[in-house]
Amino acid sequence: MKKIIKTLALSSIVTCSLLASDVVKIGVQAPITGKYANEGQSIDNFVKLLVDEKNEQGGILGKKIEVVTCDDEAKAQKAAVCAKKLVNAGVIAVIGSYTSGATEAAQTTYYRNKVLQTSDGTSDSLIENKYWTFFRNSFPNSSQSDFTADYFVNQKKYQRIVVLSDYSSYSDGLGTATEESLKKLGANVIFRGKIKSGTQNFTAVLTKIKAMKPDVIYYSGYYTDGGLLRAQQLQLGINADFVGGDSNDNPDFYKLAGDAAEGTVIINFPTPEILPYEAAKKYLAAYKREFNMNPPSIWPVTNADGLRAIFEAIEKTSSLDTKKISDYIRNDMKDFPGITGPFNIREDGERVGAKFVVYKLNNNGTKDVVGQ
Amino acid sequence: MDIFLQQLINGLTIGSLYALVALGYTMVYGVMKLINFAHGDLVAFSAYVGLTIFSQLFGSSATSFVSVIIIFVLTSIIVAFVGVLLERLAYRPLRTAPRLSAVVSALGAALVIQNGIMLIWGPNMLIFPADLLPNTTWNIGGVIITFTQVCILILSAVLMAALYIFINKTKMGTAIRATAIDQDAAKLMGINVNRIIMIIFIIGSILGAIGGLFIGLYYRALIFDMGWLYGLSAFIAAIIGGIGSIPGAMIGGLLLGLFNALIAGYISTEWAETFTFILLIIILIVRPTGILGEKTAEKV
Numbered sequence: 001m002k003k004i005i006k007t008l009a010l011s012s013i014v015t016c017s018l019l020a021s022d023v024v025k026i027g028v029q030a031p032i033t034g035k036y037a038n039e040g041q042s043i044d045n046f047v048k049l050l051v052d053e054k055n056e057q058g059g060i061l062g063k064k065i066e067v068v069t070c071d072d073e074a075k076a077q078k079a080a081v082c083a084k085k086l087v088n089a090g091v092i093a094v095i096g097s098y099t100s101g102a103t104e105a106a107q108t109t110y111y112r113n114k115v116l117q118t119s120d121g122t123s124d125s126l127i128e129n130k131y132w133t134f135f136r137n138s139f140p141n142s143s144q145s146d147f148t149a150d151y152f153v154n155q156k157k158y159q160r161i162v163v164l165s166d167y168s169s170y171s172d173g174l175g176t177a178t179e180e181s182l183k184k185l186g187a188n189v190i191f192r193g194k195i196k197s198g199t200q201n202f203t204a205v206l207t208k209i210k211a212m213k214p215d216v217i218y219y220s221g222y223y224t225d226g227g228l229l230r231a232q233q234l235q236l237g238i239n240a241d242f243v244g245g246d247s248n249d250n251p252d253f254y255k256l257a258g259d260a261a262e263g264t265v266i267i268n269f270p271t272p273e274i275l276p277y278e279a280a281k282k283y284l285a286a287y288k289r290e291f292n293m294n295p296p297s298i299w300p301v302t303n304a305d306g307l308r309a310i311f312e313a314i315e316k317t318s319s320l321d322t323k324k325i326s327d328y329i330r331n332d333m334k335d336f337p338g339i340t341g342p343f344n345i346r347e348d349g350e351r352v353g354a355k356f357v358v359y360k361l362n363n364n365g366t367k368d369v370v371g372q
Numbered sequence: 373m374d375i376f377l378q379q380l381i382n383g384l385t386i387g388s389l390y391a392l393v394a395l396g397y398t399m400v401y402g403v404m405k406l407i408n409f410a411h412g413d414l415v416a417f418s419a420y421v422g423l424t425i426f427s428q429l430f431g432s433s434a435t436s437f438v439s440v441i442i443i444f445v446l447t448s449i450i451v452a453f454v455g456v457l458l459e460r461l462a463y464r465p466l467r468t469a470p471r472l473s474a475v476v477s478a479l480g481a482a483l484v485i486q487n488g489i490m491l492i493w494g495p496n497m498l499i500f501p502a503d504l505l506p507n508t509t510w511n512i513g514g515v516i517i518t519f520t521q522v523c524i525l526i527l528s529a530v531l532m533a534a535l536y537i538f539i540n541k542t543k544m545g546t547a548i549r550a551t552a553i554d555q556d557a558a559k560l561m562g563i564n565v566n567r568i569i570m571i572i573f574i575i576g577s578i579l580g581a582i583g584g585l586f587i588g589l590y591y592r593a594l595i596f597d598m599g600w601l602y603g604l605s606a607f608i609a610a611i612i613g614g615i616g617s618i619p620g621a622m623i624g625g626l627l628l629g630l631f632n633a634l635i636a637g638y639i640s641t642e643w644a645e646t647f648t649f650i651l652l653i654i655i656l657i658v659r660p661t662g663i664l665g666e667k668t669a670e671k672v
Contacts, residue, residue: 033495035595193641199601200591203382204636204644211375224497228593231502235509236378237516256593258502 023066024059024320026051026307027091027115029082029106031098032071035198035224038252039098042300044069045291047095050307053286060314072097076105083109091115092320093310095303100126100170107134114322118306120299122246123173127349132326135345137306138269138299139354141174142181144246147356148218148267149181151371152243158215160190162240164205164229166197166221174220174245190214197225202232210238220245227256234260241265249297254365264361269298269340269354271367279308279339298340305338309345312336374514379637380630385521385590387629388528392583393606394613394621395535396576402552402616403572404467406474410458410481411580412603417485418451418584419594420493423500440504447585448578455577456570458485464566482599490596500592524586531579532622539618548572552616612652614665623663628652 028047031040044067051065059065068089070082079097083106086094093116097103100121110117111131119126120138127136152158161182165175172194179192190212193205206229209217217233217240219226226248233242244253246268254261272284272295283304288294295301313328314320330349335342343353358371393415400408425443462481466474508519539545551558551568559565587602588594605628613624631651636644655663 035497037496195641196645198595200587200593200598201382201386203385204379204633205641207375207378207382207633208637208641210378224593228591231592235516235518237509237511252497252499255499255502258592259507 022063024061024063024314025066025068025089025091026310027086027089027094028067028069029072029079029086029094029096029102030069031074031102032069034073034075036074036098036222038250038296039299040071040074040096042295042297043096043098043303046287046295046300046304047307049283049287049290050304050311054311060311061318061320072102072106074099074102076101079103079105080109082106087113087115092322093117093307093325095119095307097121098299099168100173101168104169107131110134116310116322116326118303118310120302120306121170123170124177125169125173130348132330132349133322135306135309135326135329135349136351137302137309139351139356141170141177143354144267144356145174145177145181148178148243148245149185149187151267151358152182152216152218153185153187155371156216156241158241159188160212160214160216161187162191162193162209162212162214162217163189164193164195164217164219164221166195166225168197168221170247171197171221171245178218178220178245195221195225195229197221200228202229203236206232206236206238210236214238214240216241216243218243218245219248222247223250223253224256227253227261230257230264231260243267246298249359251296251365254361254363259363261361262363265370266359266361266367267356268359269302270357271359272298272301272339274357274369275301275340277337277339277341279337283339301339305336305340305343308338309333309336375637377513377515379633381515381517381521383630383633384626385524385629386632387609387626388524389583389586389590389602389625390606390609390628391532391622391625392528392579392586393602394610394625395532395618396580397607397610398613398615398618398621399572399576401610402618403548403569404463404474405471406463407478407607407615408458408463408576409475409478409603409607410462410485411576412601412606413482413485413489413599414451414455414458414577415580415584415587415602415606416594416596416599417454417489418447418581419500419588419598420489420498421450421581422447422585422588423498423594424493426501426504443504444582444585448581451581451584452574452577455573455580459569459573464569482603486597486599489599493594493596495596498594500588500594502592505589520586520590524590527582527586531582535575535579536618544571608649608652612655612662614662617662617664620662620664627663 028044030043048067051067070085072079072082079102100123103119103121111133117134118137122138122141124140124142163175163179165171179189182189195202226244230242243265249266249268309329313325317324317328329345330347343351346352357369359367360370396411422443425446430439462477466477506519510517547563548568555565609624609628610621613620631648632644635647
């Protein structure tokens with residue numbers, strides 16, 4: 001009996017590996033449902049768009065590519081389950097997730113199983129482990145916070161600054177980084193507060209802030225709360241500018257803030273629509289043709305760049321060995337022509353080459369660039 | 373001073389919403405000795421129903437006072453119907469069963485409604501239109517109050533007063549109170565207990581529906597599991613006020629809202645919830661029956 005089981009097990013392993021050899025599997029770990037669903041679905045869409053294109057060109061190294069998607073709902077527990085699922089499915093690389101928290105929860109599993117992972121998560125902690133399997137396709141919080149501080153102090157000359165975040169690792173990290181960058185430039189941060197994401201009622205903390213008479217309220221969380229914060233700020237008659245970090249950059253911000261969206265300032269990567277690069281024009285037109293809309297924000301696009309870099313490395317090294325792919329991306333890839341601009345990946349997995357833009361929102365859903 | 377008054381208004385607004393929802397818990401408990409855990413999710417359901425009625429009937433056209441009334445009335449009818457259905461399916465068969473069975477059934481019903489919302493409307497955030505109610509705000513000596521807040525405060529006060537009069541001054545109200553004291557004796561006196569329980573569920577559901585619609589109008593973001601958040605807060609409000617007591621639910625809701633706003637405003641935003649609940653635990657230690665709950669002699 002034992003022998004039979006052994007042979008069965010062995011033969012199944014052999015057939016599996018035989019089957020696996022003519023497809024390459026790429027994983028997507030993203031919030032397909034839940035609060036940040038429109039970002040997660042867009043990441044999934046973009047990956048599928050790029051994979052379809054590659055498959056039409058005959059696949060990669062002569063093999064067809066398959067996409068395996070796992071919904072992490074932007075929750076750490078679900079992300080850990082996704083990591084196991086995708087590893088078991090035999091993917092060589094995972095694109096995502098959208099939130100830093102969900103990305104971090106899955107990192108170690110991918111590292112132990114030698115599966116590549118690239119994410120737009122901006123928490124500085126994502127590259128602290130120096131996992132060779134991970135590289136970031138966006139910018140770290142610290143670079144955004146330096147830019148924000150410079151804009152506040154040198155351009156806007158704000159005297160009284162309030163910094164708010166939620167409790168997530170990304171948002172708290174960006175809030176703290178911004179506060180530190182501001183203090184380095186000698187700015188006056190009068191209040192650093194935290195709100196609980198999803199509670200909807202921020203009037204208590206905003207009223208407290210009102211008494212401090214701030215010039216500006218900076219919010220480093222996500223659009224789901226940012227839109228409500230802005231609406232309630234104006235409702236309470238707090239005459240301060242509202243500046244949002246990158247994750248406020250989403251069409252739903254307008255819907256939540258209503259008329260209050262007018263005049264909000266958001267600091268982020270350039271939005272997809274105004275990216276001046278060759279690849280951007282091509283891929284965003286393709287995305288629009290396929291899905292009848294633009295990506296909701298820059299994040300699905302930076303993730304797409306992560307996947308394109310992986311494809312490039314596979315083709316250049318003619319290998320599916322993840323270590324070789326990772327080495328190529330870190331050491332040999334020079335100024336990769338990304339959709340979001342040319343970039344390199346440092347030894348620790350950090351993206352080098354990030355450009356920030358300051359937008360002002362108008363009520364009709366358009367944005368003006370007011371600073372770079 | 374104006375900051376303090378502003379926090380008071382903030383707290384009263386959210387407190388009124390808690391109170392409206394808490395009434396549903398407390399009335400059902402008063403009559404059936406059952407915690408209707410599905411009530412919070414019914415409140416979330418009503419916000420979704422209201423949004424759907426709005427988009428189906430009025431599209432995105434500018435709304436009038438009449439259309440808002442229509443949304444409120446239609447939503448109340450639908451939610452009342454669902455509330456009665458809930459009682460028929462989940463609670464009536466268990467009326468003589470041990471109390472724990474009914475509580476488990478209530479938790480099951482809550483999950484059914486929550487997942488029903490997710491299946492019908494999807495798991496993504498939906499957003500109420502911003503221009504359903506006028507965006508007027510008044511500035512009274514530095515205290516800002518919005519039209520929606522005024523609506524919430526006035527309407528919830530009117531509804532609570534109406535409910536209080538209904539329970540205490542009408543024949544039907546007397547029957548409800550009688551049923552709450554002793555179901556068997558009420559039956560012997562010719563009261564149709566099934567009908568009373570149905571009426572309780574209709575009233576509770578309508579109050580919850582109005583609370584849910586206001587939550588939608590005031591905060592605008594709907595997510596399928598929000599019922600749990602509001603339901604839990606309202607349930608705690610009902611406990612504070614003394615579960616089973618109608619004025620108690622009102623006071624409990626307002627107190628919870630006020631505590632939260634004042635603690636967040638003057639002690640710590642991060643710890644507001646923790647401190648609020650510590651305070652509530654202290655209240656319950658001092659008065660285990662809640663603020664207005666009466667000590668009932670256990671039948672031996």
